[in-house]
Amino acid sequence: MPTDAITSSPAPTADGALPLPPQATDAEVRNTEQPAEIVEQDLTFDGFRYTCRIARQGRLDTEPVVILGGSSQDRNSWQRHEKWLTPLSSVITVDLPGYGTADFLPAKYGVDFLAAAVRHVVQELRIPRINLVAACYGGAIGVRFAQHYPHLLERMMLVGMTTVIPADYAVAMERWDGMIRRGETEPIARELADRFMSPPGTGHVRKKAAVARLVYQQIASQNPEQLRMSAEHNSRLMRHEWYRPEPTPAVPGLVVTGEHDTLTTPAMGRTMAACLPAARFMTIEETDHLAPVERIADFADLMARFCTDRPLEGLPYASEPEVFGTPRPA
Structure with missing residues (x-):
C-alpha cells in the first residue's frame, strides 16, 4: 500500500549515472534507528517518463535489491520493509511506465517492454547485477527480465507468481475492464478486495480485515487518471503473454506464496518454482x-x-524450503 515518502532529487553525475546514496560510516551502520537516505529521480525510457526511488542506510552486504510490486502498488508501497533491508544494501523501487505517477502507457506495450524498462533502470544506475524481488504482476515482468537480461541478475525472489493467469480471473478481467471504463469504482473495489483475500473458512490470515479495507480504499479512491491506467493495465494483461517458457538463468531463486493464497495457490507456486533451474519454494x-x-x-x-544467502530453514513464520533444480555452487 502506498505510504508517505521523504524525497530529494540530486542531479546525475558527470557521466550521466544516477548517484546512489553515499557509503555509511561504521558508526552509522551500528545505529539501526538511523533513517534511510532517499533519492528519487525521473528517468525516460523510449519516450515515457517514469520515477525511480532509492533507499540506502548502511553498508553494501549484497547487490542492490530491486523490488517490482503488483499492479495496484507503486514505488512507495514497500517503504515499511526498507528498515530491514537498507542496513544491508540499497533498495530500489520504481513506478514503471503505465503505473503510479509515471506516464500513461498504451496497452500495445507489454511485458517485454516493461522488462526492458527495468533493464534501463539498472543501466542508468550503473549497477552490475541486482537482487530482484518481484510480486504478482511484477513477477511476470521479473521473469521476463531474467530471461532477456540474465547477465544483470544475481538472485530472484518471486512472490505470488504463476505460469498462467487463473482462468476465472481472466474471465473476470474482461468484466472489470468495462466496469473501470464506466467509472464503477465501488463495486470493482469490493470485488478485487474479495479476490485478493482468501474467502472465509480458508484459514487464519493475519490483519485480514485491516488489509481488506486498505485494498478496497485504495481502489475505490482512484482518480480519473488512475482509473484510465487501471483499465489499460487490464487490456495489457489480456493482450500479452503472461509467462513464456524461455531459458531462465540458473541463479538462486525463491518462489513464495501465502499459505492460504487462493488467487495464486501454493500448487501454482510450486509449478513456477519447477520452471526455474535453481529455485526453492516456501509458504x-x-x-x-x-x-x-x-x-x-x-x-x-x-x-x-535470501538476498544475503542466510539459511531459510527453521523459520517460525514459513514452511521449510522445498528444493527445485540444482542450486548454484557458492
Whole structure:
C-alpha cells in the first residue's frame, strides 16, 4: 500500500549515472534507528517518463535489491520493509511506465517492454547485477527480465507468481475492464478486495480485515487518471503473454506464496518454482495473496535472508524450503 515518502532529487553525475546514496560510516551502520537516505529521480525510457526511488542506510552486504510490486502498488508501497533491508544494501523501487505517477502507457506495450524498462533502470544506475524481488504482476515482468537480461541478475525472489493467469480471473478481467471504463469504482473495489483475500473458512490470515479495507480504499479512491491506467493495465494483461517458457538463468531463486493464497495457490507456486533451474519454494504462514503486507517484518526478514544467502530453514513464520533444480555452487 502506498505510504508517505521523504524525497530529494540530486542531479546525475558527470557521466550521466544516477548517484546512489553515499557509503555509511561504521558508526552509522551500528545505529539501526538511523533513517534511510532517499533519492528519487525521473528517468525516460523510449519516450515515457517514469520515477525511480532509492533507499540506502548502511553498508553494501549484497547487490542492490530491486523490488517490482503488483499492479495496484507503486514505488512507495514497500517503504515499511526498507528498515530491514537498507542496513544491508540499497533498495530500489520504481513506478514503471503505465503505473503510479509515471506516464500513461498504451496497452500495445507489454511485458517485454516493461522488462526492458527495468533493464534501463539498472543501466542508468550503473549497477552490475541486482537482487530482484518481484510480486504478482511484477513477477511476470521479473521473469521476463531474467530471461532477456540474465547477465544483470544475481538472485530472484518471486512472490505470488504463476505460469498462467487463473482462468476465472481472466474471465473476470474482461468484466472489470468495462466496469473501470464506466467509472464503477465501488463495486470493482469490493470485488478485487474479495479476490485478493482468501474467502472465509480458508484459514487464519493475519490483519485480514485491516488489509481488506486498505485494498478496497485504495481502489475505490482512484482518480480519473488512475482509473484510465487501471483499465489499460487490464487490456495489457489480456493482450500479452503472461509467462513464456524461455531459458531462465540458473541463479538462486525463491518462489513464495501465502499459505492460504487462493488467487495464486501454493500448487501454482510450486509449478513456477519447477520452471526455474535453481529455485526453492516456501509458504508464509497465516497469510494469503497479500503476504508482504500481512506479515511485514517477517516478509522483510525473508527477503533479507535470501538476498544475503542466510539459511531459510527453521523459520517460525514459513514452511521449510522445498528444493527445485540444482542450486548454484557458492
